[in-house]
Amino acid sequence: MPAPTSFNNYIDTHADAFIKRLGDAVAIQSISSDALRRQDVIVMGNWLNGQLNELGVETKLVDLGTHEMQGQTLQLPPAIIGRLGSDPAKKTVLIYGHYDVQPALKTDGWKTDPFTLVVDEDSGRLIGRGSTDDKGPILGWLNVLEAHKNLGIAMPVNVRFCFEGMEENGSEGLDECIQEEVKKGKDGWFDGVDCVCISDNYWLNTRTPALTYGLRGIAYFSINITGPGQDLHSGLFGRTVHEPMTDLIKLMSKLVDHNGDILIPGIDDMVPPHDEEELKLYQKMDYTIDDIEEAAGGKVALSSEKTTVLMGRMRQPSLSLHGIEGAFSAVGAKTVIPAKVGGKFSIRLVPPQTPEKIIPFVNAYLEAEFAKFNSKNKMEIEYLHGGKPWVADVKHWNFEAAKKAIEAVYKKTPDYTREGGSIPVTLTFAESLGVNVLLLPMGRADDGAHSTNEKLDRSNFIEGTKVLGTYLYEVGAAA
Amino acid sequence: MPAPTSFNNYIDTHADAFIKRLGDAVAIQSISSDALRRQDVIVMGNWLNGQLNELGVETKLVDLGTHEMQGQTLQLPPAIIGRLGSDPAKKTVLIYGHYDVQPALKTDGWKTDPFTLVVDEDSGRLIGRGSTDDKGPILGWLNVLEAHKNLGIAMPVNVRFCFEGMEENGSEGLDECIQEEVKKGKDGWFDGVDCVCISDNYWLNTRTPALTYGLRGIAYFSINITGPGQDLHSGLFGRTVHEPMTDLIKLMSKLVDHNGDILIPGIDDMVPPHDEEELKLYQKMDYTIDDIEEAAGGKVALSSEKTTVLMGRMRQPSLSLHGIEGAFSAVGAKTVIPAKVGGKFSIRLVPPQTPEKIIPFVNAYLEAEFAKFNSKNKMEIEYLHGGKPWVADVKHWNFEAAKKAIEAVYKKTPDYTREGGSIPVTLTFAESLGVNVLLLPMGRADDGAHSTNEKLDRSNFIEGTKVLGTYLYEVGAAA
Ligand SMILES: [Zn+2]
Ligand SMILES: [Zn+2]
Ligand SMILES: [Zn+2]
Ligand SMILES: [Zn+2]
Numbered sequence: 028m029p030a031p032t033s034f035n036n037y038i039d040t041h042a043d044a045f046i047k048r049l050g051d052a053v054a055i056q057s058i059s060s061d062a063l064r065r066q067d068v069i070v071m072g073n074w075l076n077g078q079l080n081e082l083g084v085e086t087k088l089v090d091l092g093t094h095e096m097q098g099q100t101l102q103l104p105p106a107i108i109g110r111l112g113s114d115p116a117k118k119t120v121l122i123y124g125h126y127d128v129q130p131a132l133k134t135d136g137w138k139t140d141p142f143t144l145v146v147d148e149d150s151g152r153l154i155g156r157g158s159t160d161d162k163g164p165i166l167g168w169l170n171v172l173e174a175h176k177n178l179g180i181a182m183p184v185n186v187r188f189c190f191e192g193m194e195e196n197g198s199e200g201l202d203e204c205i206q207e208e209v210k211k212g213k214d215g216w217f218d219g220v221d222c223v224c225i226s227d228n229y230w231l232n233t234r235t236p237a238l239t240y241g242l243r244g245i246a247y248f249s250i251n252i253t254g255p256g257q258d259l260h261s262g263l264f265g266r267t268v269h270e271p272m273t274d275l276i277k278l279m280s281k282l283v284d285h286n287g288d289i290l291i292p293g294i295d296d297m298v299p300p301h302d303e304e305e306l307k308l309y310q311k312m313d314y315t316i317d318d319i320e321e322a323a324g325g326k327v328a329l330s331s332e333k334t335t336v337l338m339g340r341m342r343q344p345s346l347s348l349h350g351i352e353g354a355f356s357a358v359g360a361k362t363v364i365p366a367k368v369g370g371k372f373s374i375r376l377v378p379p380q381t382p383e384k385i386i387p388f389v390n391a392y393l394e395a396e397f398a399k400f401n402s403k404n405k406m407e408i409e410y411l412h413g414g415k416p417w418v419a420d421v422k423h424w425n426f427e428a429a430k431k432a433i434e435a436v437y438k439k440t441p442d443y444t445r446e447g448g449s450i451p452v453t454l455t456f457a458e459s460l461g462v463n464v465l466l467l468p469m470g471r472a473d474d475g476a477h478s479t480n481e482k483l484d485r486s487n488f489i490e491g492t493k494v495l496g497t498y499l500y501e502v503g504a505a506a
Numbered sequence: 507m508p509a510p511t512s513f514n515n516y517i518d519t520h521a522d523a524f525i526k527r528l529g530d531a532v533a534i535q536s537i538s539s540d541a542l543r544r545q546d547v548i549v550m551g552n553w554l555n556g557q558l559n560e561l562g563v564e565t566k567l568v569d570l571g572t573h574e575m576q577g578q579t580l581q582l583p584p585a586i587i588g589r590l591g592s593d594p595a596k597k598t599v600l601i602y603g604h605y606d607v608q609p610a611l612k613t614d615g616w617k618t619d620p621f622t623l624v625v626d627e628d629s630g631r632l633i634g635r636g637s638t639d640d641k642g643p644i645l646g647w648l649n650v651l652e653a654h655k656n657l658g659i660a661m662p663v664n665v666r667f668c669f670e671g672m673e674e675n676g677s678e679g680l681d682e683c684i685q686e687e688v689k690k691g692k693d694g695w696f697d698g699v700d701c702v703c704i705s706d707n708y709w710l711n712t713r714t715p716a717l718t719y720g721l722r723g724i725a726y727f728s729i730n731i732t733g734p735g736q737d738l739h740s741g742l743f744g745r746t747v748h749e750p751m752t753d754l755i756k757l758m759s760k761l762v763d764h765n766g767d768i769l770i771p772g773i774d775d776m777v778p779p780h781d782e783e784e785l786k787l788y789q790k791m792d793y794t795i796d797d798i799e800e801a802a803g804g805k806v807a808l809s810s811e812k813t814t815v816l817m818g819r820m821r822q823p824s825l826s827l828h829g830i831e832g833a834f835s836a837v838g839a840k841t842v843i844p845a846k847v848g849g850k851f852s853i854r855l856v857p858p859q860t861p862e863k864i865i866p867f868v869n870a871y872l873e874a875e876f877a878k879f880n881s882k883n884k885m886e887i888e889y890l891h892g893g894k895p896w897v898a899d900v901k902h903w904n905f906e907a908a909k910k911a912i913e914a915v916y917k918k919t920p921d922y923t924r925e926g927g928s929i930p931v932t933l934t935f936a937e938s939l940g941v942n943v944l945l946l947p948m949g950r951a952d953d954g955a956h957s958t959n960e961k962l963d964r965s966n967f968i969e970g971t972k973v974l975g976t977y978l979y980e981v982g983a984a985a
Contacts, residue, residue, distance in 0.1 A: 243741060243744075245741070245841070247839045247841070249839075253804075254802075254804050254806040255802045255803050255804045255806055256802065256803015256804050257803050257957070259802060260927060260956070261824070261826040261828070261852060261854065261926075261927075262722060262724070262854060262925065262926045262927020262928060263801075263819070263925075263926050263927055264801075264802060264819070264926070265722075265818075265819070265824030265825070265826050265854045265926055266766045266808065266818035266819060266822055266823075266824030266854075266926075267798055267802075267807060267808055267815045267818050267819045267926075268798070268802050268804075268806040268807060268808060269764065269806045269807075269808060270826060270827070272826070272827040272828070272829070273762055273763075273764055273826075273827060274764060276755055276758045276759045276827055277759045277764060279755045279759070280755045280756045280758070280759030283752055284752075285748065285752055285753060285756060285879040285880070285881055287745045319746055319747070322742075322743075323733075323734045323735065323738060323743060323746075323747050324734050324735015324736050324845070325732075325733050325734045325735050325747075325845075325882075326882055327733040327734055327747040327748045327882045327883060328746060328747060328748075328882070329745065329746055329747060329748060336746045339744075339745035339746050340742070340743070340744070340745060340746045343745055344745075345740065345744030345745030346744070347740040347744050347749060347751070347752075347841070347843050348749070348751040348752060348755055348833075349740070349751070349833065349834040349839075349840060349841065349842055349843075349844070350751070350830060350833030350834030350835050350840075350842075350844065351829060351830055351833060351835060352835055352836065352837060354827075354828065354829030354830060354835065355828040355829030355850060356829050356830060356831055356832075356833065356835035357831065358831060359890075360726045360728075360850065360852070360890040360891055361828060361829075361850075362724070362726070362826070362828065362852055362927075363828055363829075364826050364828075365828070365829065366803070366804075371834060371839065371840075373740060373839070373841055375740065375741060375744045375745075400764040401764070401765075402764055403804075403805055403806045403807070404806060411838075411839040412839055446741065446742075447739075447740075447741040447742050447743070447744055447745075447746075448739060448740075448741020448742055448841075449741060477739070478736075
């Protein structure tokens with residue numbers, strides 16, 4: 028069941044007002060990782076809460092307590108839990124979004140002030156921090172609510188909301204908040220939720236809408252090597268002691284091959300090979316090697332085969348070497364033998380991998396390799412953090428509803444994608460509620476979410492709002 | 507010919523005043539690498555110049571011009587050229603020292619204020635920045651001058667001085683200054699110099715005085731790998747692109763083995779093996795594996811054979827991996843794929859190696875290894891700086907004089923050592939004057955020259971002053 032024509036018309040005729048409201052949201056510098064901006068994050072939460080209330084949503088602000096950051100004890104911005112409608116005849120959709128943003132300074136390389144939404148009439152871009160991540164999508168939902176309220180038509184589903192202000196800084200306190208709300212059962216606001224919709228990722232390209240059904244997990248490690256009691260001078264000590272850097276670099280060189288293969292035995296093997304049907308999914312994706320090389324800013328794709336590259340990102344684990352803590356990292360030429368170095372690397376995981384399953388392989392391999400060196404230095408493998416991967420059933424009515432909505436608005440079949448990164452709250456919802464979770468991106472691959480000159484295309488905001496509304500109608504009509 | 511008894515007595519009876527003067531020098535924060543302290547370096551130069559003049563030394567301050575540092579154009583501290591005596595019947599000794607120091611902050615881990623000389627009565631340590639590097643040795647020469655002036659006895663040799671204030675920051679302008687002075691021939695102040703004495707290094711241990719006849723050279727490189735146009739997110743790009751870090755770590759792992767062997771073909775081979783006589787020199791050195799492990803602060807010596815470790819430091823090249831510029835180096839767990847990384851390493855050189863001779867081997871090897879990766883990234887090998895190694899003839903009368911002086915004062919035969927590091931001015935004097943250069947250390951191995959709690963033992967300062975004076979008498983008496 029498509030959305031009523033009046034809904035789509037309302038969205039079109041109120042587009043400028045929607046963009047103005049997005050400008051109001053972008054103007055609030057809700058940077059969650061900057062202690063000096065914490066008050067702005069809270070202001071943003073209150074602004075959003077006020078908008079929801081005005082549009083008829085009942086809300087409660089959940090106090091997530093305090094945390095330590097940058098040497099200060101800071102109040103966490105509230106989680107906003109909301110509800111609209113309790114008709115037992117209707118399905119109930121839980122919507123998630125985050126109202127905090129990444130840091131942004133004009134001097135980082137922004138062409139315009141990051142916190143003033145600029146409408147570029149030529150390109151149709153709405154440029155500003157948070158435009159696509161994640162204020163644009165959140166305001167898409169507000170647009171849907173406003174249209175229904177002002178048109179005087181009932182929402183096709185019951186809606187529940189969960190908005191947070193700490194996503195860009197570890198989502199402190201959110202998991203517990205969700206789990207507690209779920210635990211309340213009938214007394215909780217998440218009771219009866221039939222599915223979840225999260226709009227906080229991006230199309231695979233700039234042309235074709237996408238539905239996302241998978242996320243990679245991660246396990247992040249540091250190989251710590253110690254030996255000398257303090258940093259040494261390479262003139263005085265070169266070729267007299269076991270240098271921690273020599274051991275570390277040799278160990279790090281044994282983790283991943285230049286073709287991307289993971290050299291730790293047992294990791295790549297853990298993932299079953301794709302079948303013919305899955306291969307077709309990748310072949311069908313609207314994607315080229317040019318797309319990835321444009322996104323990467325260099326002609327460095329690991330393969331000239333689009334399916335190889337796409338599977339490398341979506342359905343294979345990957346191992347990246349991030350850097351070394353404790354070594355000389357500045358400009359110049361310091362002749363130091365660092366005494367204590369930590370080599371950082373992480374493995375992106377896909378089902379059936381989990382951090383728990385792969386950690387023993389990592390430890391056993393590194394310990395065996397290090398033993399071969401006969402080094403007098405000490406090695407310790409530190410597991411810094413991790414998260415499980417996630418894959419959803421794309422044949423579920425939740426995905427079917429989104430597919431129909433995209434086809435109705437964009438006249439295109441969506442790409443079915445898996446993200447290479449992680450959105451931890453996805454797993455929290457999937458596991459605590461036990462329902463299907465859909466990732467329904469609004470923006471495009473080139474939006475520059477965490478980068479300079481972040482933008483959301485006007486058409487993605489406006490047509491994307493129609494997709495969100497239509498999706499609710501399709502969910503409402505699902506058997 | 508030993509120094510007159512009256513000289514040695516003067517040194518003993520004036521020890522406290524000498525230490526007080528060292529305190530005056532330490533109190534001037536002449537940190538040459540800190541733009542905010544540049545004026546203090548100049549103040550220190552003027553202080554030293556005043557001392558020299560008072561002790562009868564004719565001086566000229568050579569303006570070395572300006573340089574760019576920390577975004578500012580800064581006046582270079584002057585070189586101080588001095589002369590005392592022009593008796594054609596006497597030998598002429600050129601003395602070098604530097605009046606600038608390394609940075610020091612109490613918060614670095616100093617137990618006392620770094621710029622207040624503390625006399626620890628229990629240990630006999632004189633603790634303060636510059637106490638051993640290199641204000642102590644410079645003031646040793648002032649002590650010698652003062653004794654002669656106040657005792658009314660003539661110096662046994664003509665003396666020339668060359669003091670600089672930029673040694674800890676690249677000796678900017680000094681080479682040119684020395685070469686110009688030499689070029690002036692009869693009109694220059696270095697005319698007729700018979701030998702050079704530099705006191706700016708350390709004993710091999712804490713027990714036995716040393717004479718140093720060799721220094722390693724250095725060639726410092728950065729392997730620069732580029733590919734993506736900007737840093738990438740490992741979730742989005744892991745296993746889709748050639749990661750610069752993967753290539754860099756693999757290349758760096760091929761440079762040096764965990765036993766210290768240099769893996770670049772042609773480098774280790776360039777050095778002729780030692781003969782029996784040389785081996786005996788190393789066996790005789792007052793040195794143990796415990797000494798090196800105590801100095802390194804950990805049980806990490808590459809061998810349990812003292813001769814192997816000593817030769818590794820003194821007569822073999824070494825390769826150290828210093829760190830990576832452009833990679834993630836902070837605390838924490840950032841999931842970045844760095845776009846542009848520079849792996850820093852340097853090779854310490856011994857004769858007949860020179861930077862010019864080894865660079866082609868380094869380039870050819872790295873290029874061949876990188877070609878094997880079939881990487882789409884770009885590699886560039888950057889040669890950052892270098893210097894030749896140096897070895898002197900220990901049978902020269904200059905060394906013999908110093909040996910006799912040490913035997914007279916310390917009643918011990920000195921260790922004949924080669925330093926693993928470099929003191930570039932040594933080579934400048936040796937090459938421009940064509941005379942024998944002697945390195946005559948005053949301090950001990952554990953002085954902590956560039957470290958926290960730098961010290962000079964009182965006995966090294968006072969007995970060391972006697973050694974400097976006696977050395978001049980032995981030079982004067984040399985055939
Ligand atoms: Zn986001
Ligand atoms: Zn984000
Ligand atoms: Zn020095
Ligand atoms: Zn120094």
